[in-house]
Amino acid sequence: MENENKMLINGDLCHELLVKKINGKLRYSDNANYAEWKAQVKDKLYELLGMEEIELNACPLNLSVEEEIEKEGYRQIRFVFESEVGAQVPCYLLIPNTGKEKYPVAITLQGHSSGFHNSIGVAKSESDESYITRGDFGRQAVKNGYAALCIEQRAMGERVTSRHKFEPMMCTYPAMTALLLGRTILGERIWDVMKAIDLLPNFNQLDTDKIVITGNSGGGTMSFYAACMDERIKISAPSCAFCSYVESLIYKFHCPCNFIPGAFKWFEMQDLSCLIAPRNLIVIAGEYDTIFKIDGVRKGMKTVEKVFAKEGVPENCKLVVTPKAHWWCQDLVWPAINEVATKLGWF
Secondary structure, eight states, X not given: OOOTTOOOOOTTHHHHHHHHHOOOTTOOOTTSOHHHHHHHHHHHHHXXXXXXXXXXXXXXXXOEEEEEEEETTEEEEEEEEEEETTEEEEEEEXXXXXXXXXXXXXEXXXXXXXXXXXXXXXXXXXXXXXXXXXXXXXXXXXXXXXXXXXXXXXXXXXXXXXXXXXXXXXXXXXXXXXXXXXXXXXXXXXXXXXXXHHHGGGSTTEEEEEEEEEEETHHHHHHHHHHHHOTTOOEEEEESOOOOTIIIIITSOOOGGGOOTTGGGTOOGGGGGGGTTTSEEEEEEETTOSSSOHHHHHHXXXXXXXXXXXXXXXXXXXXXXXXXXXXXXXXXXXXXXXXXXXXXXOO
């Protein structure tokens, strides 16, 4: 007979208690010296992402243009560059052919799809066929008047590891290996975006003073963090990615590529918005997203609004809620981006 007095074991209790106990040392406070706090947040994020380790492996970019194709309404260029020793980054650049001298640039990033070929409308699997109708981010950008830079993120698509590539956890092996090496895959992906921006002056039809970054899910995550680290990005529009750590990463299973070691001891995701302000942040969130829950999004936005108010630009942050779940809604994303771009004088 089973012992009726056997203790009920809660395998989550220790962490749950710690979450309630920890108050991040760099959480936003109305009473803090804002400029000093912002500088401390940037330094700590740089450290936790392992950016110093990544920089130590920097190398010449070695740009190689592999293909140029004329498409209906745009020119499609495929190029590859080396962001650090051993890291080849394939990209597609779509430049409209509407006759303008220069175009603003939209960096578009796929999340955990089969790869960045979806952004240019190329299907490589059956699932791509249906996804492309809403997931061709690059072609959407062109239709809205932008040159599109589509970057294949690490551990996705053509850059998937040969050692562990089972969807949807293709990021697990490289993410864990990065941690062992004193870096993070988030930091590596940020580095790739930053180095891709370095290359933009090689294409004379691009206005490198006018850069927006957007993407869904894992692409949205990078749209937020890359903008935190690179001030050349003037508009950050993460879709289905921004949420407080408590309501997303801590209480919901996520791919390891979302995690920054020790981050919660220092700050919440919303606190990092100070690294985007006073530039523009458009948070797109699904009302029924079960991965990045809307309650956590709204909670985070309260801090974001305080941060942007401190910067004197409360109008430069905005929340767009879609009537969907974890879903890219192009009919809402692009009008929100275009509104800001027009305000900035891009169009």
